[in-house]
Amino acid sequence: MSDDRGYQVVRNDEEQYSIWWTDRDLPAGWYAEGTEGTRDECLAKIGEIWTDMRPLSLRLRMEAAGSAA
Template sequence: MVNALDVSDANFVVLVNDEGQHSLWPAVCEIPAGWHITYGQATREACLVYIEENWKDMRPNSLVRATQGL
């Protein structure tokens, strides 16, 4: 069985959850609860570029708010 994340010529999407965490996800797979599409369908490489450009702070949003006293 082939892992869908390892298929380089497949279409992918970028998912984001409420904590602002990003995930590369195969476009053919069901989106897990708590996540939504923020980018794609696109190539694996394009999705990885999107993540690199848009996910600058890897801390969960709740931790960011807690450290800022909000």
């Protein structure tokens, strides 16, 4: 089965990434990252840029706790 849809990489305020169809409006809270292409191309981009799976709020809390020690 061929997937001829266009996809884009999207990111939310917690710096979590996903893919979304280019022909649909983005869901609330998600923003275009700038990469568009096939599903596999977009997933490969996410694999390159999303190296820390922790949400931004958790990373900031951990960083603050580490600097307070």
